[in-house]
Amino acid sequence: AWSKKAIAEAKKYGEVIVAASSKDKNYSYIPDCSDLDIPDDADYVYICENETIHGVTWQQLPNTKGHILVSDQSSMFLSQPCNVSDYGMIYAGVQKNVGPAGMVIAIIREDLIREDLDPKMPIYMRYDTHAKNDSMYNTPNCWAIYCCGKVFKYLKSIGGLEVMHQRNIEKAKVIYDFLDSSKMFHGTVEPEFRSLMNIPFVTDSAELDAEVVAATKAAGYDNLKGHKSVGGLRASVYNAMPIEGAQALVEFLKKFEAEHTK
Ligand SMILES: Cc1ncc(COP(=O)(O)O)c(C=O)c1O
The missing domain is CATH 3.40.640.10 (Type I PLP-dependent aspartate aminotransferase-like (Major domain))
Structure with missing residues (x-):
């Protein structure tokens, strides 16, 4: 874009x-x-x-x-x-x-x-x-x-950009690992080219995507709606986002998946 x-x-x-x-x-x-x-x-x-x-x-x-x-x-x-x-x-x-x-x-x-x-x-x-x-x-x-x-x-x-990079790798891994193991959520980017900063993902339906966005918003996770040209969801995990933020989101999504899977 x-x-x-x-x-x-x-x-x-x-x-x-x-x-x-x-x-x-x-x-x-x-x-x-x-x-x-x-x-x-x-x-x-x-x-x-x-x-x-x-x-x-x-x-x-x-x-x-x-x-x-x-x-x-x-x-x-x-x-x-x-x-x-x-x-x-x-x-x-x-x-x-x-x-x-x-x-x-x-x-x-x-x-x-x-x-x-x-x-x-x-x-x-x-x-x-x-x-x-x-x-x-x-x-x-x-x-x-x-x-x-x-x-x-x-x-x-904190030790410069090497340290920041390491933190970003660990943080993004929390979300990508979840997406790779989830049956409901899928990352949209080929693994080799995945961004450490912006993590777009989808479910199998636009309706469910919208439901997840609403549920995350209600739970206090803002700005997860994917860009309108792509749809789905997007977690932006810039430098300022601590790993705890990524972990909390994953816990939420896991719970959502469990509750919505029969
Ligand atoms: C890669 C990239 N380039 C350019 C821009 C545009 O930045 P600005 O809104 O500051 O002009 C953005 C904004 O998100 C961006 O992500």
Whole structure:
């Protein structure tokens, strides 16, 4: 879904070639991107590294054949270690794992901060504007920056992204293990590409899905309704969700299943 939006936006500025897609199976996997047909004159290769709505994540970055890799990491940023030098640019809205909504963090390779841009490009939309002004060209979102700083310090204090990653693996496993053992609930993503952050699942009927959503909501588990383009349910377990939250949800779903299975 986010790539679809990125494609529509990029088309306003240039030619877009969709080098790989998993549309054939409702975006439930990541296609093999080891030998893509990428035109020599492509400016960059874009990926959405964790697809928030469908719950798929890249385990291995695509072979860009020497082209710049641009990644939307919004829904996985700081959830695991990342080798920043593999990318030309990473961007992420901070609202999932880092701080309050209303700010994006962009990490861009210095040589990509270009000055030879169309003069009609708004000053604010130029990366060189932000780079030259230490991200303070305008009055920045101080509150979000302050909160992000707190989160960065917290991540360091627990031992960094390796530790966070381990926690996220253990937490997601609680839910995936349940889904794999349940007769009522099924994960919708091929196991190899399952996201650690967004876990979509379904029952065998839309009516039962709706019943589960209502029951979870009544029990105090909010936001489990899957995105409207996918249906079913989705548990988003970002960094801030403790493993106890995943365990409590699984206990609830187990009980629901037992009560609704004759
Ligand atoms: C992967 C991804 N990219 C982009 C966005 C859009 O973020 P924003 O609403 O901050 O523009 C989202 C929001 O959920 C997202 O998950």
